[in-house]
Amino acid sequence: MDFAGEIESTGKDVKLLKKGDQVFGLPGFDMGTYAEYLCLPEDGTLAIKPANMNYEEAAAVPFWASTALFFLRKGNIQSGQKVLIYGASGSVGTYAVQLAKIFGAEVTGVCSTANLELVKSLGADKVIDYTKEDFSKSGETYDVIFDTVGKSSFSGSIRSLNQKGVYLLGNVLKLSWYFQGLWISMTSSRKVIPGVAIETSEDLNFLKELIEAGKIKSVIDRRYPLEQTAEAHRYVEKGHKKGNVVITVEHNNKT
Numbered sequence: 001m002d003f004a005g006e007i008e009s010t011g012k013d014v015k016l017l018k019k020g021d022q023v024f025g026l027p028g029f030d031m032g033t034y035a036e037y038l039c040l041p042e043d044g045t046l047a048i049k050p051a052n053m054n055y056e057e058a059a060a061v062p063f064w065a066s067t068a069l070f071f072l073r074k075g076n077i078q079s080g081q082k083v084l085i086y087g088a089s090g091s092v093g094t095y096a097v098q099l100a101k102i103f104g105a106e107v108t109g110v111c112s113t114a115n116l117e118l119v120k121s122l123g124a125d126k127v128i129d130y131t132k133e134d135f136s137k138s139g140e141t142y143d144v145i146f147d148t149v150g151k152s153s154f155s156g157s158i159r160s161l162n163q164k165g166v167y168l169l170g171n172v173l174k175l176s177w178y179f180q181g182l183w184i185s186m187t188s189s190r191k192v193i194p195g196v197a198i199e200t201s202e203d204l205n206f207l208k209e210l211i212e213a214g215k216i217k218s219v220i221d222r223r224y225p226l227e228q229t230a231e232a233h234r235y236v237e238k239g240h241k242k243g244n245v246v247i248t249v250e251h252n253n254k255t
């Protein structure tokens with residue numbers, strides 16, 4: 001769903017972009033980015049690539065950083081709030097930690113032992129190793145809990161929210177969570193917010209500014225050439241990638 005690359009040619013009515021422009025973006029549910037070429041409308045979700053990122057780093061941004069941004073905004077994140085990012089070492093999680101810090105939050109990241117240093121290096125004020133400690137049993141409470149991987153305990157997370165706390169569900173495959181969340185939102189001062197992120201060119205330009213200001217980086221775990229895409233999926237589907245996995249495309253001696 002994401003891409004970064006160089007514009008090879010434009011249609012005669014295209015005004016905003018030209019051949020040679022380096023862009024990043026996403027075609028939404030049209031998908032199709034496992035390819036050498038992609039055809040997009042000028043007003044699609046794309047923007048000029050951050051100057052300080054290579055194509056691999058930029059290709060990881062559109063869907064995943066936009067998702068983190070979408071949910072943190074839905075949670076009305078405010079400076080000084082205590083925010084817990086569950087799944088802080090994944091793609092959405094690594095961007096969410098960095099964005100929550102940019103919004104001025106005190107950030108706790110939950111990940112496994114192997115990723116503690118990574119999550120700290122992204123700016124998390126505290127890290128919790130989920131293999132050793134259940135954050136919801138510490139008695140600590142948060143203004144925002146953002147579960148990026150759908151593996152937090154629902155009841156434990158609700159218990160760990162402040163009175164007006166918000167539980168953001170970035171990945172809900174359990175229908176029962178929607179109904180429980182709806183009930184909690186209707187009957188208490190706490191809010192449960194599931195949903196599907198909407199990505200825009202405005203958000204891509206906002207992210208580009210933050211990246212060029214040195215405030216956000218992409219964590220790249222592995223790179224696979226296009227012909228090894230199935231292998232890349234096998235690795236990702238194990239559920240333990242650190243940040244992002246990208247597919248590289250060789251074309252006219254360029255990557």
Ligand SMILES: NC(=O)c1ccc[n+]([C@@H]2O[C@H](COP(=O)([O-])OP(=O)(O)OC[C@H]3O[C@@H](n4cnc5c(N)ncnc54)[C@H](OP(=O)(O)O)[C@@H]3O)[C@@H](O)[C@H]2O)c1
Pocket residue numbers: 063064067086087088089090091092093110111112113114115130148149151152169170171195196197198236239240241242243
């Ligand atoms: N709602 C939307 O609009 C939307 C948009 C985009 C993506 N998504 C969804 O968001 C999900 C997140 O994708 P992602 O790439 O960020 O991550 P992912 O590939 O689903 O998960 C990888 C990360 O999850 C961590 N993890 C695995 N088990 C864990 C556990 N029990 N507790 C805490 N962390 C755990 C892993 O760290 P360890 O190795 O340390 O365990 C790894 O870093 C995807 O399932 C995607 O479908 C939703």
